[in-house]
Amino acid sequence: MPHLLIKDLPRYECLIEASKRFPELNPSACEAFLHLLRAGDEAFVAMERNLTAHNISHGRFGVLMLLAQNCDDCGGTGAMTPAELADQTRVTRATMTGLVDTLERDGFVSRTVDANDRRMMRVCLTPKAHAFLEKLLPGHFQLMASLMAPLSQTERKTLVTLLNKVIQNAATLNSSPAQSTAAGR
Amino acid sequence: MPHLLIKDLPRYECLIEASKRFPELNPSACEAFLHLLRAGDEAFVAMERNLTAHNISHGRFGVLMLLAQNCDDCGGTGAMTPAELADQTRVTRATMTGLVDTLERDGFVSRTVDANDRRMMRVCLTPKAHAFLEKLLPGHFQLMASLMAPLSQTERKTLVTLLNKVIQNAATLNSSPAQSTAAGR
DNA sequence: GGAAAACAGTTAGGCGCCTAACGGTTAGCT
DNA sequence: AGCTAACCGTTAGGCGCCTAACTGTTTTCC
Structure with a gap:
């Protein structure tokens, strides 16, 4: 049911370490990306569990x-x-x-x-x-x-604002034809 | 490939309007939830597009x-x-x-x-x-x-902090046998 | 020593989503 | 008119993931 996603997100120090081998790896971007993926998946699983309980x-x-x-x-x-x-x-x-x-x-x-x-x-x-x-x-x-109970009202607003920036950006990225980075195959 | 998710997220006024019919609907929670789902999906689609380009x-x-x-x-x-x-x-x-x-x-x-x-x-x-x-x-x-380019370094940190709260909370909710009426925490 | 329980990996069958190709219907062109 | 292009919904086949049942190996405990 859930998207396959590594169970334990890597620690920040590991990301910094890995960025030495891969200069393209931006630790803060990677951390935010993985957390976003994970949180979204967690929310999705929670929702779907509720839906399947009603056979839909x-x-x-x-x-x-x-x-x-x-x-x-x-x-x-x-x-x-x-x-x-x-x-x-x-x-x-x-x-x-x-x-x-x-x-x-x-x-x-x-x-x-x-x-x-x-x-x-x-x-x-x-x-x-x-x-x-x-x-x-x-x-x-x-x-x-x-699910959103641990966040205060203002925290939710902040979250929405931040996510909106990502959504807007992703929408343009995803609609663009191809942003292949590596040269050739 | 993407999770089915309504294209246009509802405006906040609509959520408030809907909360009159459904007292259980918390507008700010609902808004945050839907944005999280959408952002996570967008990130996932972007990632998978890149992976399938490499046949994996x-x-x-x-x-x-x-x-x-x-x-x-x-x-x-x-x-x-x-x-x-x-x-x-x-x-x-x-x-x-x-x-x-x-x-x-x-x-x-x-x-x-x-x-x-x-x-x-x-x-x-x-x-x-x-x-x-x-x-x-x-x-x-x-x-x-x-994908995370539009967020500043501090914004990313804030995002990770907020998402961590949701992740922790969801982990306990998803592992619990059945969700209660949630008056607490 | 031998039966039964516990465990690891696999197989079988189902569901949801995809792409590609297909018939049926309408609109555009000459 | 008639031929063609564009469009709508559907079908066929494939992939990834799931649950449930199965085969084979080790451990447990009389």
């Missing part, structure tokens, strides 16, 4: 949340196409087909063909899904709260 | 790093049993079997049976693996550095 994968949960949000916020019908869902949840359309398949099988969503464009499908939440979320979400939110 | 998965990479570390630090032979590897990389022994299988197939590790206990195997890095790491690691470290 994080993938399917993401789809339900997205549909629910679309339903509540825009006051719309809550209907979205698979392509929209795939785009906003960052999975491929092929994966979304599988997710919607199982959600439909379990009675959480319904599929209908678009009246105007027969290529498109409309995916809608069922009442059963709304009831399911209503029962699941309180525990989900409590989990977030207890 | 993050799972196999973790095993190689662990073996290399064990070799360098302790001055030992660098030989570890699959059970040790599985324990320290946080995957099951069954998964480790598969990882070592492919690593052995590609000539990166060798398997030998322990002389004293014929139940055990000894997994060792080959010279080919050392050469491979020597070529791969500079780019790997550069990636970390460029």
Whole structure:
């Protein structure tokens, strides 16, 4: 379930030591990177454990949340196409087909063909899904709260600010074509 | 490849709005949690993109790093049993079997049976693996550095401190049998 | 000495995600 | 009109990770 990630993060002195062999290794950057990876993984595992206890994968949960949000916020019908869902949840359309398949099988969503464009499908939440979320979400939110409990309000704000810088930076890095560093193969 | 995670993180006002319907939702905790998940995912994707460019998965990479570390630090032979590897990389022994299988197939590790206990195997890095790491690691470290570039030295320290609090807390939460209603700590 | 428990590693089967290729539908061009 | 390109959703096949059950080896304890 968890991402493979070395159990004991290396001590800072080891990073400094290693930086002598590898001049490209920036100890503070490496330390921050590894801690970020680890904390994110830990948070993910905690969340997924809670979800699997309710017999739902994080993938399917993401789809339900997205549909629910679309339903509540825009006051719309809550209907979205698979392509929209795939785009906003960052999975491929092929994966979304599988997710919607199982959600439909379990009675959480319904599929209908678009009246105007027969290529498109409309995916809608069922009442059963709304009831399911209503029962699941309180525990989900409590989990977030207890995970962030050791941080004060201002610490959380600081954390968000710092993470935002990383997110923005990573977004541009990840979208750039290729930043291959080593020359050739 | 990435964890499914909603593309646009909700605005803070939306969280406050949602907290009216769900009293368990703590807006600042939720915001910090989602940003952590996203930043960790972004970092993970960046790292894995770099690794797959060298035809290695993050799972196999973790095993190689662990073996290399064990070799360098302790001055030992660098030989570890699959059970040790599985324990320290946080995957099951069954998964480790598969990882070592492919690593052995590609000539990166060798398997030998322990002389004293014929139940055990000894997994060792080959010279080919050392050469491979020597070529791969500079780019790997550069990636970390460029990802953390927007943070100053002190900001990185702050980030590590905050993340450490979360990691410690999550470790106890994840190891506990079931999460309580969390009124404490 | 011999049965049973404990342990190490592997195999079998499942799930989620991916990429690549496929039929069905609409829009654009000549 | 008809041919083509673009698009939507789906299928097929692969990889990594999981759990559960299995094989083989050592230890334990009568």
